[in-house]
Amino acid sequence: MGFYQVAQFRTLTQQRVELEREWERWARTPNIAMPRTPRTSLLRKEVAQSWQRSLHTVDPGRTVAPGLDDIGDLWAESPLRRPVTELAPDLRGIAEDSGYLAVVSDAEGTILWSCGARPLRRQAEQVNLAPGGCWNESHMGTNGLALALRTDRPASVFSAEHLVAVLHGWVCYSAPIHGPDGRQVGALDLSGSWDRSHPAVLTSVRALVTAVETMLRAAEPTPSPGLRLDCLGTARLLRDGSPLPLPPRQLEILALLALEPNGFTPEQLHTAVYGDRAVSTSTLKADVSRLRRATGGEITNRRYLLTGPVGCDAVDLLGAIATGDVTSAVWLYRGPLLPGSETPGVVAWRDYLHVGVRTAVLASDRVEHAVAFGERAPDDVEVHEHALRMLPSGDVRRAVVTARLHTALHA
Incomplete structure (x- = not known):
């Protein structure tokens, strides 16, 4: 293990310990009616809000996600089946090479498809992070899939940010998938061991979601009657x-x-x-x-x-x-x-x-709105500047938006 890897591991370990302390304060206190102020800056606002919501319906001590015995019809009728099936070799390659589990859910948080190395899949199956498992916020509390679907934006959940204790050994990166009409049709998630946490994984998730959404838009639409x-x-x-x-x-x-x-x-x-x-x-x-x-x-x-x-x-x-x-x-x-x-x-x-x-x-405040609208309004400087203010520094979309802004300024 190199110096950078050792330093990163120590940082992640410290973060996990501090989040565990905060989790203990929330999860072990029976009064969930009162809003609480986090004692550590590591607890992000969206995670704290999700905890507050989830504690009304989810026991932090639960050990497995509820689920459906048969999702055959759900998967057969899902608009995600074709693009995910076509992208399956790429998804498997990314998941297995990086040591992550790739998961696709529907808009309600029910897992429809997953892939990854067999040992990691066995670990995931123990908590029903597998086809049929229901991972929305009301059933499994704060997790990547639930947060992405709830906020309708990419999300990550690290270790003790998960409300359910059995998930504290995991980190997950998720993003919602939208159909051609802009509505959620599901989410894509990469999950792995907490010590593999790295912000670049969320960039990979965004890229994969973009590929799925592109295929959804390119699909031959069913003719509307009338x-x-x-x-x-x-x-x-x-x-x-x-x-x-x-x-x-x-x-x-x-x-x-x-x-x-x-x-x-x-x-x-x-x-x-x-x-x-x-x-x-x-x-x-x-x-x-x-x-x-x-x-x-x-x-x-x-x-x-x-x-x-x-x-x-x-x-x-x-x-x-x-x-x-x-x-x-x-x-x-x-x-x-x-x-x-x-x-x-x-x-x-x-x-x-x-x-x-x-x-x-x-x-x-959703960067996806500004990026997409900017494609339809190439001369709108204010829209491109709005998108750049929200885009993270390492986001691959910055190059496209920067080019649009440059063109608009020199038009």
Whole structure:
């Protein structure tokens, strides 16, 4: 063992001893109703908060995670099955070379898949850190998987930061996995012996999660039944997954109708479409009539209003902004509303949606939001600077964000 390794081991040992003392104070005291102030700076705020929550439902002395006897259907139906299966050789190589166990769970914290060297897998099986084990916060207290799923961000839990004492010999690094719609579909975790703790492991977890999410986005989507209007960064109308060719003007009218559920009077729609231009009302009536035929008669006559269901990515985005769901908003925002359109109503909605997402991103403390939105807003200096302020110094994404910032500053 080299000098650096010896020094690191001593540091980790000291950290473990100090955390054990703090854990004893929390876990052995029956009063869990009162918030407590940690006596050591080593106890991170997010861990202390997780302990406070977990102590209501989890016995720190429990020895094994509860679980399901059969996860066959869960794994078969999981969107993670295909990408994880394809990445399995890489995951096994990383896990076995580094002496870690690789684990994939669903969004509820139930483990669906794991791999690693056989001796480590046997240790993990003793606490049911294996397929079928339930590792969310309410069942197993503070652990990497639970914290990543709860906070929706990468997390590490070292030794006595685990609420359950039997896990004090472990360290785990986890990150949530998001589907194409921005919602959690699970988490990926690398767990090993506490004395192997190293911050670089979390970088590996982030990279693996990025690979899984990239494969999820690239997967062939299942066609949605009925009418579907995609108008963020593109312009197309689909029926049961098949394109319906429509001229740009009719797509613009349909987008406006979708975004205004109460509809328009003929005069209001005329203004939204043509502004102050001298265009006859018969032109608008003809466009609406053609659109009505294309949509199967789903537009009323006297007041222009959609009467049938039309899925629309811009409407989904509007809902995410309204409910404060920043993750979904960032994933849904694939570009400006009907890019290239100069229709007044479309321009107004384009600015509204862009500003709504941008404001939410700048108010968010999740670096993933700023990095993802920065890809859609390459000229936005403030967004790139916001991302760089949050990115850790060793994060591989700093290179991409720094390049974006450089380009934006010199545009």
